[in-house]
Amino acid sequence: MTDTAQSGPVLAADGRPLKASLNRALRRQKMRAMLLIAPLLFFILITFVVPIGQMLFRSVENQIVSDTLPRTTQMLGDWDASTGAAPDTPVFAALTKDLMVAVEKKQHTRLGSRLNYETTGVSSLFRKTGRKVDDMGEGYTDQFVDLDPKWEDPVFWADLMADPAASALPMTQDAYAAFADTIISEDGDDPREEQPWHTVYLSLYQDLSAGADVGSLPAEVATAQTAAVTFQTEDLIAAFADIDEDWLSVDTWQTIQTYSPAFTNGYFLNAVDRQKTPDGSEWRPEDQQIYLTLFVRTMIMSLTITFSCILLGYPVAWLLANLPMRQANLLMILVLLPFWTSLLVRTSAWKVLLQQQGVINEIVVWLGLVADDNRLALINNATGTVIAMTHILLPFMILPLYSVMKTIPPSYLRAAKSLGATNWTAFWRVYFPQSVPGIGAGSILVFILSIGYYITPEIVGGTKGVFISNRIAYHISSSLNWGLAAALGAILLVVVLLLYWAYDRIVGIDNVKLGG
Amino acid sequence: MTATDLKGAVPTPNLTGFTMPITAALGAFFGLLAGQATGAGAFFGLLSGAVVGAVLAYILVTLVPYKTGRWAAIAVMAIVGFAFGGKIGIVVGLLAGAVMGWCAYWLHTGRYRASVPPYATAGQVLWHNTFKLICGLILFFLIAPIVIIIPLSFNAQDFFTFTPEMLALDPAGFSLKHYQDFFTNDDWLRPLKNSVIIAPFATIISVSLGTLAAIGLSQSHVPFRRAIMAILISPMIVPLIISATGMFFFYSQMGLFLENTFGMSKSLSGYIKVILAHAALGIPFVIITVTATLVGFDNSLTRAAANMGATPATTFFRVQMPLILPGVISGALFAFITSFDEVVVVLFVGAAAQKTLPWQMFTGLREQISPTILAVATILVVLSILLLTTVELLRRRSERLRGMSPG
Amino acid sequence: MKLTTTLMASSALVMASTSAFADGHMASEMTIVSWGGAYSASQQAAYHDPYSEMAGVTIINDESSAEAVAKLRAMNEAGNVTWDVVDVVASDAIRLCDEGLALEIDADTQLADGDDGSKASDDFGDLLVSDCFIPQIVYSTTAGYRTDLVGDTPPTSICALFDTDTYPGMRSLEKRPINNMEWALLCDGVAKEDVYDVLETKEGQAQAFAKLDTIKDSVVWWSAGADTPQLLADGEVVMGTTYNGRLFALIEEQKQPVGMLWDAQVFDLDGWIIPTGLSPEREARALDYVKFATDTQRLADQAKYISYGPARASSAPLVGKHATLGIDMAQHMPTDPENAKNTFLYNYEWWADYRDDLDAKFQAWLSQ
Numbered sequence A: 001m002t003d004t005a006q007s008g009p010v011l012a013a014d015g016r017p018l019k020a021s022l023n024r025a026l027r028r029q030k031m032r033a034m035l036l037i038a039p040l041l042f043f044i045l046i047t048f049v050v051p052i053g054q055m056l057f058r059s060v061e062n063q064i065v066s067d068t069l070p071r072t073t074q075m076l077g078d079w080d081a082s083t084g085a086a087p088d089t090p091v092f093a094a095l096t097k098d099l100m101v102a103v104e105k106k107q108h109t110r111l112g113s114r115l116n117y118e119t120t121g122v123s124s125l126f127r128k129t130g131r132k133v134d135d136m137g138e139g140y141t142d143q144f145v146d147l148d149p150k151w152e153d154p155v156f157w158a159d160l161m162a163d164p165a166a167s168a169l170p171m172t173q174d175a176y177a178a179f180a181d182t183i184i185s186e187d188g189d190d191p192r193e194e195q196p197w198h199t200v201y202l203s204l205y206q207d208l209s210a211g212a213d214v215g216s217l218p219a220e221v222a223t224a225q226t227a228a229v230t231f232q233t234e235d236l237i238a239a240f241a242d243i244d245e246d247w248l249s250v251d252t253w254q255t256i257q258t259y260s261p262a263f264t265n266g267y268f269l270n271a272v273d274r275q276k277t278p279d280g281s282e283w284r285p286e287d288q289q290i291y292l293t294l295f296v297r298t299m300i301m302s303l304t305i306t307f308s309c310i311l312l313g314y315p316v317a318w319l320l321a322n323l324p325m326r327q328a329n330l331l332m333i334l335v336l337l338p339f340w341t342s343l344l345v346r347t348s349a350w351k352v353l354l355q356q357q358g359v360i361n362e363i364v365v366w367l368g369l370v371a372d373d374n375r376l377a378l379i380n381n382a383t384g385t386v387i388a389m390t391h392i393l394l395p396f397m398i399l400p401l402y403s404v405m406k407t408i409p410p411s412y413l414r415a416a417k418s419l420g421a422t423n424w425t426a427f428w429r430v431y432f433p434q435s436v437p438g439i440g441a442g443s444i445l446v447f448i449l450s451i452g453y454y455i456t457p458e459i460v461g462g463t464k465g466v467f468i469s470n471r472i473a474y475h476i477s478s479s480l481n482w483g484l485a486a487a488l489g490a491i492l493l494v495v496v497l498l499l500y501w502a503y504d505r506i507v508g509i510d511n512v513k514l515g516g
Numbered sequence B: 001m002t003a004t005d006l007k008g009a010v011p012t013p014n015l016t017g018f019t020m021p022i023t024a025a026l027g028a029f030f031g032l033l034a035g036q037a038t039g040a041g042a043f044f045g046l047l048s049g050a051v052v053g054a055v056l057a058y059i060l061v062t063l064v065p066y067k068t069g070r071w072a073a074i075a076v077m078a079i080v081g082f083a084f085g086g087k088i089g090i091v092v093g094l095l096a097g098a099v100m101g102w103c104a105y106w107l108h109t110g111r112y113r114a115s116v117p118p119y120a121t122a123g124q125v126l127w128h129n130t131f132k133l134i135c136g137l138i139l140f141f142l143i144a145p146i147v148i149i150i151p152l153s154f155n156a157q158d159f160f161t162f163t164p165e166m167l168a169l170d171p172a173g174f175s176l177k178h179y180q181d182f183f184t185n186d187d188w189l190r191p192l193k194n195s196v197i198i199a200p201f202a203t204i205i206s207v208s209l210g211t212l213a214a215i216g217l218s219q220s221h222v223p224f225r226r227a228i229m230a231i232l233i234s235p236m237i238v239p240l241i242i243s244a245t246g247m248f249f250f251y252s253q254m255g256l257f258l259e260n261t262f263g264m265s266k267s268l269s270g271y272i273k274v275i276l277a278h279a280a281l282g283i284p285f286v287i288i289t290v291t292a293t294l295v296g297f298d299n300s301l302t303r304a305a306a307n308m309g310a311t312p313a314t315t316f317f318r319v320q321m322p323l324i325l326p327g328v329i330s331g332a333l334f335a336f337i338t339s340f341d342e343v344v345v346v347l348f349v350g351a352a353a354q355k356t357l358p359w360q361m362f363t364g365l366r367e368q369i370s371p372t373i374l375a376v377a378t379i380l381v382v383l384s385i386l387l388l389t390t391v392e393l394l395r396r397r398s399e400r401l402r403g404m405s406p407g
Numbered sequence C: 001m002k003l004t005t006t007l008m009a010s011s012a013l014v015m016a017s018t019s020a021f022a023d024g025h026m027a028s029e030m031t032i033v034s035w036g037g038a039y040s041a042s043q044q045a046a047y048h049d050p051y052s053e054m055a056g057v058t059i060i061n062d063e064s065s066a067e068a069v070a071k072l073r074a075m076n077e078a079g080n081v082t083w084d085v086v087d088v089v090a091s092d093a094i095r096l097c098d099e100g101l102a103l104e105i106d107a108d109t110q111l112a113d114g115d116d117g118s119k120a121s122d123d124f125g126d127l128l129v130s131d132c133f134i135p136q137i138v139y140s141t142t143a144g145y146r147t148d149l150v151g152d153t154p155p156t157s158i159c160a161l162f163d164t165d166t167y168p169g170m171r172s173l174e175k176r177p178i179n180n181m182e183w184a185l186l187c188d189g190v191a192k193e194d195v196y197d198v199l200e201t202k203e204g205q206a207q208a209f210a211k212l213d214t215i216k217d218s219v220v221w222w223s224a225g226a227d228t229p230q231l232l233a234d235g236e237v238v239m240g241t242t243y244n245g246r247l248f249a250l251i252e253e254q255k256q257p258v259g260m261l262w263d264a265q266v267f268d269l270d271g272w273i274i275p276t277g278l279s280p281e282r283e284a285r286a287l288d289y290v291k292f293a294t295d296t297q298r299l300a301d302q303a304k305y306i307s308y309g310p311a312r313a314s315s316a317p318l319v320g321k322h323a324t325l326g327i328d329m330a331q332h333m334p335t336d337p338e339n340a341k342n343t344f345l346y347n348y349e350w351w352a353d354y355r356d357d358l359d360a361k362f363q364a365w366l367s368q
Helices: A002-006 A018-057 A063-068 A070-076 A089-104 A108-116 A122-135 A138-147 A154-162 A164-168 A170-187 A198-209 A219-228 A236-243 A250-258 A266-271 A291-322 A325-339 A343-354 A359-366 A382-405 A410-418 A423-452 A455-460 A468-477 A482-506 B003-007 B015-038 B042-063 B066-108 B122-152 B177-184 B186-218 B225-237 B240-262 B266-295 B300-307 B312-340 B344-349 B357-367 B372-401 C003-022 C037-055 C065-078 C090-098 C120-127 C158-162 C180-186 C192-199 C202-213 C227-234 C244-253 C280-293 C296-302 C313-318 C348-367
Strands: A274-277 A280-283 C029-033 C058-062 C085-089 C134-146 C171-174 C219-222 C239-243 C258-273 C343-345
Touching (some): A018 A482, A018 B186, A018 B225, A089 A108, A089 A198, A089 A236, A108 A122, A122 C348, A154 A170, A164 A170, A198 A219, A266 A482, A291 A382, A291 C348, A325 B122, A343 A359, A343 A455, A343 B122, A343 B357, A343 B372, A382 A455, A423 A468, A468 C065, A482 B225, A482 B240, B015 B066, B122 B372, B177 B186, B177 B372, B186 B225, B186 B312, B240 B266, B240 C065, B266 B344, B344 C065, B357 B372, C037 C244, C037 C280, C065 C085, C085 C090, C085 C280, C090 C348, C120 C134, C120 C313, C134 C158, C134 C244, C171 C227, C180 C202, C180 C343
Parallel strands (some): C029 C058, C171 C239
Antiparallel strands (some): C134 C239
């Protein structure tokens, strides 16, 4: 700053260099603008952007599997599905322990419904197994207790596990900790008063047979270790298979393994009709492919709706822009009136108008234009959706078009004609290009609004006129598959954002005008 | 205006070569429809319609003055209609009489050329009038559903059906019971009250924050303008069902926070949640309309005000605000209607105590179809006509204030 | 500017609305969620009103049952459960129970014994389809037909739905696989007891879809319970499926020319669940309400207002006349022996497994 001062700069009134002064004014102006914007920006971020982000994050979230079955998913890491055989006993032992905790916390059925989205039947598999899992490992408990009744004593267990040397029995410690935590958090009981679950004995047996060094632990443990060699082993695999054959199926285990990681692209794959496999992904069976069709249909129908809005909106906007103000405003009320009538009511009204015994069909049949047994199918199909949505979105096309056309001087058209242009040339070469921003504004508005609609298509769309949003709504409120809904929503949002970006590039978002 | 007033403007068209054939064609069209509908035969209808049209046109324009003629045509055609088609025939006859009578005078007096330059060719005049007809049809398409719901709301039955009694214009087919239901049923009045509480508050929030931000955005040097604009517009571009579910979570947590931290009642925090959600949805409309008005705003006015010693607040309220008011009002109306007609988000974010009118309509359509919904809609249509008329009057006033020529 | 006026106006608004907020804020109130319409009205009269009077509790009706599973899950995740008792269909109750969102109930200790002295678990019997579910009514999904549009031979079998030769015209079916797949198989010659075994196989599913294909072009798919009655009243469809209570209202209250086809009606259950995560006193009150509302007399009372069968065996003899029409309600119950000559039992467990899979296939089939 001193440099510029020395070279004799222009000074502002307060004696500071003009450049610095201007910079400061600019900074101030920016600050003021930001201060004005900040409250709203903050408001929108909090009330809208964060919630939407939170929602969309569900499309990759998948902690439920590893949270509910921590031991199993870890053990499954080494399992190779391509062998075609179900995992070994240790995996089933881990599953028993995980399920025991999950059942007590009532989380196993929730996991079952989650995995049922991927493999049919897992839901009841977990529900059925959950009812019987607390008997698993009972054989070991009995054998330990037969050996020494002390093993039945909760206090003995609590003390044993509190012993620093108990780290020699890692699985037992882990199983006991899970038992103690669950007892306290779920039932509010004291682990010193409750006999441990069978899974704890199962773990103890596993630790002891693995040759744990129990030298520094109470003598009962060493005795048990010697005796354990002769213990009758319990066939866990058979026990699970007894509950349901599906536990022997590679598919079941493959699903658990594939969905073990905390984050998954599985929902996104599902959203484009593919499914996750251990080595990548593949197309879903053809009779389950629906989402790509729906995305394409949503796009095509939205384009059709946008196009028919242009077709119907352009003449009306032209008329409004070229009539004297008072008349134009009266007609404007006609345009705005439906805009202010409840969407639900308008959609129901279309139903009354369009159905087979509806007003339009009755009139054309009465007039003898179509035969009574050959009534027009105007509703419960794509036609119905297009008609009703065009009607609902037409004002969004007319208003921006009108505000752009309002700014085109009528003299241009007259000048073109006086220079010898035909009516058509004058319109097409002179007027139309100037109205393109209006078409752009209206189109983007109509298109964006239409791909997000779901109530109107649900009511008048039948089977061929429903959009992807209808499936999103279904997964949100009926199937509870929120991950999939979020993935579908995220894809839809990306499409809309791309369009928005393109629109902002081509027309500029400031140029959208809604009447006013 | 009378027929003679207009005669001087353009030469009177040829009666037998122009007015009569066209009216006859129109009559033929009506005749065709009537012939089909009554079973008298298409050809017979066509022919007799054409004859009636031609005769009507001749008698009207040569013998009868405008006003009398219009009414006479309507009356004559209604009688003809009744003779052929009974009660329904009257309605059709009234319609045909009105259209044909109007058409005959419209053609004969040359008013059909009134809005095109005198040098326009016949083709241009034809196109101009066809264009107007097309626009009329599109406008009819726009209001057709509204026209439908009004008679249905007086249905004596509990369905959205035009019953035979209604079609026969039998008074027994109509009743006011759905209106009575609306005004006496708490299931409708409570939602109405909720909508009337929620929408204005949501509008106040979106308008106040939105206007400030729009003014900020319209300044010349705003960093990250595009990005900010995109964020502010986002509630409009995110598909509604995604917004609804996303908000649903976050707002549950927020409700808990409000209740625990500020000790609010569940009901109060419920209202706040819905109001905030609706305010967020309405903001893009305010931003868009106000920014658009500000594009034409002359900034030298604020500088002039500041120069004369006005504080920024005074400048805002006394100079800027009155000028951008139309934009603000139209934004406010959009925001209001967004909240007033919103069903998806409130269904998720709201609780029973905050049930709004669209929510009640939605439940009604799902659980028990009743024309009470249509009665409500009719009442709202009447209200919106009043509202729109008020806005139009306000707009005219503001243009007068700004010194623009009143249109 | 008229700033002061604006300020005064808005503070008046605030005051007006605070008084509006205040009336919903009372110490002893509970929110009961149900379906709305005539069904909620019947619950109001049979359960809510007497309970409010007896226990001095204000009951707020929330008509969100259609969104109940989704909303309960979100409330639970947010740790802010605002509902006390929720009316859901049995399959939703199973789902909620699976998700840990509904409280497990021990029928014998937490519900009232039957008037005839039977234990609650015996009185409800097989209807206790989930540990969390307290059955309230038995309803059925069945078909109704326009008596004036079916000619001289009114349909007597559910297979009339698939017989477009004898009964030409549109029919309305629910837009979901449940019930439709079963009926399709039944009418394609599969024995009643084999339906779910067949439907479990790929070939069986293909068979059901093939049967549905034969009428696909003549079907209007409905998703809201009010759709079929409206379509029948309009004459838009010749026959259609819906809940038996809706048909009762259409025939007996609205006097429409519609007949009821009880054949192969699919029984389903509707009842209460109590959300998990309530505070102990709210939970106790919810349990108290449920115990009251599902006792023998109360369940029988509801049948005075709507034609759904009480879920307790002991309530059946107490069912009387309709409250306003004065007609005998027993013969309009889906459980009435005359109506229940041929019924189909809906397999909840099976659908809990196959719902996701078959729904995907059904939707894909619909959009073909």
